[in-house]
Amino acid sequence: MSNETIMQVDNLKVYFRVKNPEAMPWTRPDVLKAVDGVSFKLKAGETLGIVGESGCGKSTLARGIIRLIEAEEGQVLWLGQDLLKLSNNEMRSRRQEIQMIFQDPLASLDPRMNIGEIIAEPIKTHHPKTPKAEVKQMVEDVMVRVGLLPNLVNRYPHEFSGGQCQRIGIARALILKPKLIVCDEPVSALDVSIQAQVVNLLKELQDEMGLALIFIAHDLSIVKHISTRIMVLYLGNMMELADSADLYDRPRHPYTQALISAVPIPDPLIEKNKELILIEGDLPSAINPPSGCVFRTRCPKAQDICASDKPVFEDTGKGHMVACHFHD
């Protein structure tokens, strides 16, 4: 595993303009800050897990990085090149190095195309002159690699189970041998037993091909299993970013502590006596986020300073980054 940084995201902001349907046409639309200043580095072959509750901007962040949604400001350096400044054509050819796996396995496959066509689509798009026999061979190889029988190439997505569909999605993402795969909750729509299979498959493929992964999930135990480092998002802001083991053993942000305390432990004795940190209330609106620290409205440690000053996202030692005035 090399140590070279392949992607560096600096202060990425993705805003949406939301118009109130009852408002007058000349009024300014509200600004929804889905992702508000996220920065991180990703090394080759590394897995960055991104966790956070629903609506905290995980998926928007992923789509902002690979420009499925245009970002407001910031930069995404991919091998030294700012993706956000590329023209549409240049971006399209970059896309063969960065692929994506989606949340709903069946919905991410075109129901009118058969599996062979779906998996071959990236080749047809980026290398349209590849001879047919070679394409067929590549498709078969990648299908075997993800654990699908190659004689199923002529079947259609609705004839497969969810786990198989996700394997097809992975095969499509792998066929051009990308350097990074963005996984947007790839297992949350699957059964627990299938989840393990798919996650282990991703891990194997990563070791074998030196892939970097950005792995989004709301299931902390799965993220822990696959990630090298983990980022905790809350309302589009980074709360904590640390090595996987470090984050689990010594969470420093009150939000992370609450999240980790909510993970069930498969041992009833420990589970019963475990101290649960409860967070009350709902996620505040991203149109009108709280001043200062965005988490202060639900934070058990909140003081006056949290409302007035936004905490700096700082290194508290050994690359363990936290944004909190009162971190442990």
Add this chain to the structure above:
Amino acid sequence: MLVLNKVKIQEMADNIAEMDAVKGRSLWTDARRRFMQNKAATASVFVLTLIVLFSFIGPYFAVWTNEQIDWAVLGRVAELGQPSFANGHFFGTDSLGRDLYSRVIQGTRISLSVGFVGATVAVIIGTLYGAIAGYVGGRVDQFMMRIVDILMAIPGMFVLILMLVVFGRSILMLFIAIGLLAWLDMSRIVRGQTLSIKNKEFVEAARATGVKNSKIITRHIVPNLLGVVVVYASLLVPGMILIESSISFLGLGVQEPSTSWGALISDGAKTIRYDTEWQLLFPLAFFVTSLFCFYFIGDGLRDALDPKDR
């Protein structure tokens, strides 16, 4: 580890190469099966095929052409012009003594081709226009759909009649005029469908792969639209035939000696009080049967392509 894996993969691939690829069942195959189970629809396809075949094979059995006037009958049509095999007028003659059998065949050809050509033009223009407007969205969408709104605000029949009067009555003009009007509804339907398809994950997946927008429209959006388009098109064909017939009934459609169902029905209706009811009934029977068939087929297609709605 890597080497071992490769060996394993090669072995597996060799084993599998011996297996034949399983044939998948596409959504189209499923739809065809459901359509075949619909008795009314399959019977309609059969009857309609017979009518189309009749319009091609029929002329070989005709004794008279559609322009020839049978002078023996002329003037005494009510008595001598009745349908009979003896004088070769299988369907009788019209009020001018022309063979109705040949004229019905000719009218069938014109009416059906107006229906099919009109619907094809509408489908092609409407689908592409609607898919582009819906997929691109934003200002382009607003602009394109406002054009459709404006064109829709002009009464169609009025434009049709005006065009036929100004540019002269010809079958080509009829095709153009009907085609120009019919794509408007189509584009609206297609745009609505595109809006719902373009937010599906497989379109996002294609964008993430780097597929060009034009390719996304033709490869992913249009094939997924086709179900709706096919159903609407099957209902568009009888609609086109009806428009042509009403134009012809008004005396503005195809030009003599060519004819169409509408023109024949119009002629037949004018002479009904002279006891020549066959002049109305034969073209009317073809007209009504075909329309019924088209509507049954449309129904069958809708059920077959959209099984959720049943």
